[in-house]
Amino acid sequence: MNFPSKLIENAVAEFASLPGIGKKTALRLVLHLLKQPKEEVEKFSFNISRMRNEIKFCKECHNISDADVCSICNNPHRKHEQICVVENLRDVIAIENTAQYSGVYHVLNGVISPIDGIGPDELNIQSLLNRVEKNEVKELIMALNPTMEGDTTIFYISKQLQNSSVKITSIARGIAFGGELEYVDEYTLARSLATRLPYEKYLVNGK
Amino acid sequence: MNFPSKLIENAVAEFASLPGIGKKTALRLVLHLLKQPKEEVEKFSFNISRMRNEIKFCKECHNISDADVCSICNNPHRKHEQICVVENLRDVIAIENTAQYSGVYHVLNGVISPIDGIGPDELNIQSLLNRVEKNEVKELIMALNPTMEGDTTIFYISKQLQNSSVKITSIARGIAFGGELEYVDEYTLARSLATRLPYEKYLVNGK
Secondary structure: OOOOOHHHHHHHHHHHOOOOOOHHHHHHHHHHHHHOOHHHHHHHHHHHHHHHHHOEEOOOOOOEEOOOOOOOOOOOOOEEEEEEEEOOHHHHHHHHHHOOOOEEEEEOOOOOEHHHOEOHHHOOOHHHHHHHHHOOOOEEEEOOOOOHHHHHHHHHHHHHOOOOOOEEEEOOOOOOOOOOHHHOOHHHHHHHHHOOOOHHHHOHHHO | OOOOOHHHHHHHHHHHOOOOOOHHHHHHHHHHHHHOOHHHHHHHHHHHHHHHHHOEEOOOOOOEEOOOOOOOOOOOOOEEEEEEEEOOHHHHHHHHHHOOOOEEEEEOOOOOEHHHOEOHHHOOOHHHHHHHHHOOOOEEEEOOOOOHHHHHHHHHHHHHOOOOOOEEEEOOOOOOOOOOHHHOOHHHHHHHHHOOOOHHHHOHHHO
């Protein structure tokens, strides 16, 4: 695609470098911004560069944060003896949006994946073990994606903690609400049969 | 959606204000930028705010431009007696990408649409009439979208120029290459029958 303006071409190239945005979409976004007042576009670019420059990572749980310790770790009303271990920030947001969890988090920043060259040392695992040792952590809830890499990571962490009294649990795998039995893969269906619950626990919130 | 960081929340809100980008996509883009080096993100926001602040509109054809006169109007190898009238910049880019047009453009910046409160005075029509009068323009090629508003605009411009010797043409409407007769609407099919061409002109480039 040829552009009559170098300025437009550069701006389109920037948008097109984002995942899932092609040249045509990028051009549409640029033309949209061209129609906005200058101050709006200034605010747009300011908020984005500020986000990247000022963001911090919580030194407790490695979640992104505006301060040294994130608002979740800083909250005295949350159960600090319960840690939910997740892969990344997106999972924290997903769990927070359920409004059903009152413990704290630990963001591993990935999962063990030898094929991608990611071993335990590349992840925030040592700091998790330190947290478990130092504080009085009663439960680690593993909320990792149900993949081979996720399961390997759970296995590795549980091995490291085998002499500890901490209880390690995993979020339930089964058939999603609204899902249909006939479209579920055999493995999930088999596991959800094997890990069946008394029917009164089946209801939302266990009520 | 709740975010653990105000900085992230602001950046997500900026992306989500763009057309066709929802909150989830916006978050994905923000997390992508978070993983990039700071200089890259700085360049991203710089190129966007610079584009908005420094862009100019060509005083000849109203196309966007880095200078007072755009690179197309400034090109002595283009036929300045042939003006292609388009609705917006996107159409200029689309026609330029065919690499088949060697004249210049005139960007109306919209079409006449009384229902949206857009009359001839809101568009770059007077400057087009001035250009036709001042320069030795031989042909105006109307490349507007085949809508009621587009046709109204063509009609209005042709009325204004009825005492001029300029030739007014419109791009051909018919069945697209690769299109199938049975799926074409009746109006297009009827028009493409009525405006049929000798078969040797049917081939691409008229060769």
